[in-house]
Amino acid sequence: MKKNLKAIIQIFIMIAAVFTLTTVFSNSAAAADTSLQRVKERGELIMVTSPDYPPYEFQVNKNGKDKIVGMDIDVAKKVAKDLHVKLVIKSMNFDSLLVAIQTGKADMAIGGINPTAARRQSVDFSKIYYSGGQSFLINSSDVNKYKSAKNLKGATIGAQTGTLQYGLAKKKIPNSTVKGMDKSTDLVLALKTHKIDALGIEKPSAEAYVKNDPSLKMISSGYHLNKNEIGAAIAFKKGSGSLVAAVNKSIDQIKKQNLTEQYLAGAGKYMKVNTVNTSMFHYWKYFAKGVEYTILISVVSTFFGVLIGVILALMRFSKQKWLRGLAISYTEFIRGTPLMVQVLFVYFGIGVVVNIPALISGMIAVSLNSGAYVAEIIRGGINSVAKGQTEAAASLGLSKGDLMRFVILPQAFKNIWPALGNEFISLIKESSIVSIIGVTDLIYQLNIVRADTYRGVMPIFVAMLLYFVMTFALTRVLNHFEGKMKHAG
Template identity: 75%
Template sequence: MTLCLSLLFLFTIQPSHSITTTTAYAADNSLQRVKARGKIVMATSPDYPPYEFQVSKNGKSEVVGMDVDIMKQVAKDLGVKLVVKSMSFSNVLVAVETGKADVAMSGINPTPERRQSVDFSEIYYNGGQSFLINKTDAGKYTSKASLAHKIIGAQTGTLQYNLAKSKIPGAQVKGMDKNTDLVLALKTHKIDALGIETPSAEAYVKNDPDLKMIKSGYSLNKNDTGSAMALKKGSGTLVAAINKSITKIKAKGLPNQYLAQAGKYMKVNTHNTSMFHYWTYFAKGIEYTLLISAISVIFGVLLGTILALMRFSKSKIFHAISIAYVEFVRGTPLMVQVMFVYFGIGIVVNLPALLSGIIAVSLNSGAYVEEIIRGGINSVDKGQTEASASLGLAKTDTMRFVVLPQALKNIWPALGNEFVSLVKESSIVSIIGVTDLIYQLNIVRADTYRGVMPVFVAMIIYFVMTFILTRVLNYFEGRMKHAK
C-alpha cells in the first residue's frame, strides 16, 4: 500500500507532456471549483517581508504583506474568501501541485524550470535583485564583480541561488531554506553576501543598521525574474481570471500602495523586538509541540507494542510485516515521512497539516518503540516463561502478566529517552506549516530581524520541557525499582 501511494505521489507531481495544453484547458474546471467552494487557498511562507510576514493584531497572529493584499483583491474580484495556508518556502509549489492549495504566492519567480511543473499568472511585481552585505564590508564589496570567488548565500531552490551559481565567477553558493538563517549567517560572517530581492533587502537594511544593500547588476529577462502566482498545471480558467485582476491591480498602482502598507506593519513589529513582547508566539509554539508530542507518544507506544507482539508471533506474515515496517521507517528520514503523509497521502485524503504531523511522528516513533520493547522482552529470563507454563498459564496470560511487566522495568530508561527525543524531533512538522515552537521561532526572527535571541529563547524552552519530562520519568523509574 505504501509503495502504491509513493508511486502515485511521484507520478502526480510530474508534469504531463502527453496531454496537450488545449485538451487540459478544455477539461479545466479550476475557476468553477474555487467559486463552488467559496474560497481560494493561498500557500505562502510568511518569513519574507515585505512580501509576506506575520504581525500580532489584537493579540492574534496574522499573515500580512504585499502578496497577501494582492491576493485579497483577487479573491474579492472572484467573489470568494481568501484562506492563507503557511508552510516552508520549499513546499509552497508542492502544495499547489498536490492540490493542498489553489495558488502559491511567496515572491515566486516564474523561471522556465518552474513553468514545467506549474502554471503561472502574469507578473504582478518586479522589484529587482540585490545583495545584502555587512556594512563593515561596504568598501570591499561594491558590485557583482567584487563578489567573484566569494561565498554567496541564497534561499535554496530560488532564482537568486541559480543566478549566483551561473553569473558570479568562482562563487561558492551556500543554500538554506530560510532567509532568516541566511541573514544570521551573513552577520556572523559565514557568508560574504546574500542574494535577495530588492524589496526584502531594503526591508532588512531599514531595520538592521549593520547591513547594507548593493544592486546585483544582473542582466535579466523581466518575465522570468518578477513575482507571479503559481497554480496547478491545467488551471487555465483560474489563471485567466487571476490575470484580469492583476491587470486592474497594476493599472491602479496598488502593489506600491501595498508595499507602503507592509512597511507600516513592519514598523509595528520592530517597535518592540524584546522576546517578552513575543511571548504569545512562543506560548503557542509550546502548546502545539506538547500536543503533538503527547499524542504521538500514546499512539507510538500502542503501535510499537503491537509491532513487537507481531515480531514474536508464530505467524510468518505478522513477523515479516513487523520487520519490514521497522526497517522501512528507520531507513527513511522523518522529514520525508512528514512530507509524504501531508502531500502524498493528501492526494487521496486531504489531511490537515497538524493531523498529518501527528500521524507521521506517531508512525515514526512506533518503529523505534517496537525495537525497545523487543529488547525488553528478550531481556526477561526464559525461566520466567517456563515457570508460567508449568503453572498452567496460557501464552497470552504469560506475556501479559509475567513478561511485559518485567520488560517494562528493563526498558523504562530507553523508553523515557524516546519520549524526550520525541519532544525535540517533533519540530520537523514546521516544514508543513504546523505552528510548533520551531515554526514560531522562525516567525519571530523574520518579524524582529533578530537572528540569535529567538534561537536562544527556543533553546531554553526546549531544555526546560525536556528537563521537567526527564525528572518525571526518573521519578517513575525510582518507583518501579522499589516496587515489589
Template identity: 70%
Template sequence: MKTIKQLFAILAVLVVSFTIIQGQPAIAHAATDDSLAAIQKRGKLVMATSPDYPPYEFQTNQKGKSKVVGMDVSIAKQIAKDLHVKLVIKSMTFDSLLVALETGKADMVMAGMNPTPERRQSVDFSDIYYVGGQDFLVNKDEASKYPNQKSLANQKVGAQTGTLQYNLAKKHIPGVTVKGMDKGADLILALKTHKLVAVGMEKPAAEAYVKNDPSLVAISSTYNLDENSSGSAIAFRKGSDSLVTAVNKSLKDIKQDNLIHKVYLKDAGKYMKVNTANTSMGHYWTYFAKGVQYTLIIAAVSGVIGVVLGVLLALMRLSKVKVFKWLSVSYIEFVRGTPLMVQVLFVYFGVGVIVNLPALISGIIAVSLNSGAYIAEIIRGGIDSVSKGQDEAAQSLGLSRSDIMKSVILPQALKNIWPALGNEFISLIKESSIVSIIGVTDLIYQLNIVRADTYRGVMPVFIAMVLYFIMTFGLTRILNHFEGRMQHD
C-alpha cells in the same frame, strides 16, 4: 535471500502507491478545467505562502495574535474579493510551496515567486504583477570590501533554497560558492556572523532589511534579466486555465490603478514599523507559548500512539505467524531506513492527495508512525530480556498465552525498558520540530516567525533552546520519579 525479497516487495508496493497517487490529479485535470468553478462553489481561495519575506509576506504581532500580512497578501485579498470568495492562507517553507500546489493543498502560491522556465514545466503562472529587481545584502563594515557584484567572485554567497537568486548567483558570479538555506532569517544570521559575505534577495526584501537593521547595506546586482522570468507571478496547478484567466483580470485592474505602489507596499511598510517598534522577546511571548503548546501536543499524542503501535508491532514480530512477522519486520526496517522529514512530507502531500489532512494531523500521524517503529524494537528487546523461566512458571500455573504476556512478561519488560522508553519520549519533543516544514506552528516554526519579524537572529534561537531544555528536563525528572518507584516495587 528472504531479506532481499522483502525489500523488493516493499519497493513494489511503494511504486504502485506512488503511481496511483500521482495519477489522480492528472486524470482530473485532463477531464475538464473546473478550477475556478470549484473555488467559487466551496467559497474559499487557498493561498500557500512562506511568510518570512518582507515586504512580500511576513507576520505581524497584533494584540498578541499573529497575522500574515504584506504586499502579496493584499493582492490575494483583492483577487478573492473579485472572485467573491474568502481568502485562506496556508503557511509553510518556501521549498514546499509548489509541492502543496501540485498535491491539491492550495489553489495558488504567492511568495514573491519568479516564473522561471523550470517552474513553468510543473505549474502554470499568472501575468507578472511586480518587478522588484535584484540586490545583495552585505555587512556595513565590509561594504568597502564588497562594493559591487564583481567583488563577490570566489566568495561565499547565500540565497534561499530553490529561488531565482540561488540560480543566478551560481550562474553569473565566477568561482562563487552558493549556500542555500530555507529561511531568510537564517541567511541574515549567517551573513552577520561572517559565514557568508553576501546574501542575494529581491530589491524590496533587501531594502526592508536595510531599513530595519543598520548593520546591513544593499548593493545592486548587474544581472541582465528578462522580466518574464525575473518578476513576481502567482503559481497555479497545471491546467487551471479558468482560474488563471480570472486572476489575470484582477491583476490587470490592480496594475491599472497602481495599487501596489500607492497602497499595498505602504501598508506593508506600516506593519514592518509595528514589528520593529518593540523587538523584545517579552513582546512575542505568546508566539513562544503557542509553539510550546503545539510541541507538547504533538509529542504527547504521538507518544501514546507510538506506544500502542510499538506494542502491536513487537508482538507481531515475536509471533509464530509468518505473515505477521514479515509485516512487522518490513514496516520497522522501512521506517527506520527513511528520514522523518521525508515521512512527514509524504503523509502531508502524498497521502493528502487521497485524504486532505490538516498539517497538524499529518504531523502527528507521521511522528507517531516513526516513533512506533523505534518503540517496537525497544519493547521487543524488553520482552526478550525476561527470563524464559518466568514463561515456563506461568504455563505451569495454567495461564493462557495472552494472560502470560499481559500479567507476567510485559510488566517485567516495562521495568527493563523504562530508561530506553524515556529516551524515546524525550527525543519526541525534539524531533517533533520537523513538522514546521509543513506549516505546523510548533516552537521551531514560531521561532522562525519571530526572527523574521524582529530582524534579530540569535536571541529567538536562545529562547527556543531554553524552552526545549525546560520541557525535556521536566520530562526527565518525571520519568526518573516513576523509574525510582519501579525499582522499589
C-alpha cells in the same frame, strides 16, 4: 532472509501503488479544467505562502494579536475579492509551496515567486504583478570591500534554496561558493555572523532589512535578466487555465491602478509596528503557542508510537511468518528513511488521495516513525525477561495471552523504561520537523519571530530554553516513575 526480502519488496510495491493512484488522480483532475468552478463552489480561495519574507509576506504582532500581512497578501486579497470568495491562508516552507499546489493542498501559491522556465514546466503562472529587481545584502563593515556585485567574485554567496537568486548566484558570480538555506532569516543570521559574504535577495526585501537593521547594507546585483522570468507571479497547478485567466484580470487592474505601491506602503507601516518592540516578552504568545503544539504533537505521537511499537513487537514473536516479515520490513523501512521525508510523504503524497490537515499529518508521520523505534526497544525488553518466568507461568496454567500481559510485558517495560524515556525525550525535539509543512510548533514560531523582529540569535536562545524546560521536566517525571518501579521490584 529471502522471506524478509520478499516482504520488503511487497512494501515497495504498495508504495509504488500509492504513487500510481496519486498520478492517476492528478491526471484525471487535470483532464477537465474546473479550477475556477471549484473555488467559486467552495466559496474559498486557498493560498499557501511562507510568511518570513518582508515586505512580501510576514507576520505582525499588534495589540497581542498576530496576522499575516504584506504586499503579496494584499494582492491575494484583491484576487479573492474580485472572485467574490473568502481568502484562506496556509503557511509552510518556501520550498514546499509549489508541491502544495501540485498535490491539491491549495489553489495558488504566492511568495515573491519568480516564474522561471524550469518552474513553468511543473506549474502554471499568472502574469507578473511586481518587478522589484535583484540585490545583495552585505554587512556594513564590508561596504569598502564589496562596493558592487563585481567585487563578489570568489566570495561565499547565500541564497534561499529553490529560488531564482540561488541559480543566478551560481551562474552570474564567477568562482563563487553558493550556500542555500530554507529560511531567509537563517541566511540573514549567517550573513551577520560572517558565515557568508553576501546574500542574494529581492530588492524590496533587501531594502526592508536595511531600513530595520543598521548593520546591513545593500548593493545592486548588476544582473541583466529575461523580463519574463524576473518579478513575482502567482503559481497554480497545471491545467488551471480558467483560474489563471480570472486572476490575471485582477493583476491587470493592480498594474493599471499601480496598487502594488500602495500595498508596499501598507507593508512598511506594519514593519514599523513589529520593530517598535522587539523584546522576546512581547512575543511570548508566539512561543506559548509553539510550546502548546509541540507538547500536543509529542503526547499524541508518544501514545500512538507506544501502541504501534507494542503491536510490532508482538508481531515479531508471532508464529505467523507473514506477520514477522511485515513487522521486520516496516521497522527496517521506517528506520532507514529520514523523518523529514516521511512527514512530506504523508502530507503531500498520501494527502493527494486523502486530504489530511498539516497537524494530523505531522502527528501520523511522527507516530509511525516512533513506533518503529519503540518496537525494537520493547522487543529487546521482552528478550531480556528470563525464560524461567515463562516456564513458571506455564506451570500455573496461564494462557499465552495472559503470560504476555501479566508476566512478560510488565517486566519488560521495567527493564526498558530508561530507553523508552530517551525515546520520549527525543520525540519532543524531533517533532520540530513538522514545521516544514506549516504546523505552528515551536520551531515554526521561532522563525516567525526572527522574521518579524530582525533579531537572529535571541529567538533561538529562547527556543533552546523552552525545549530544555520541556525535556528536563519530562526527565524528572520519568525518573520519578523509574524510582517507583525499582522500589516496587
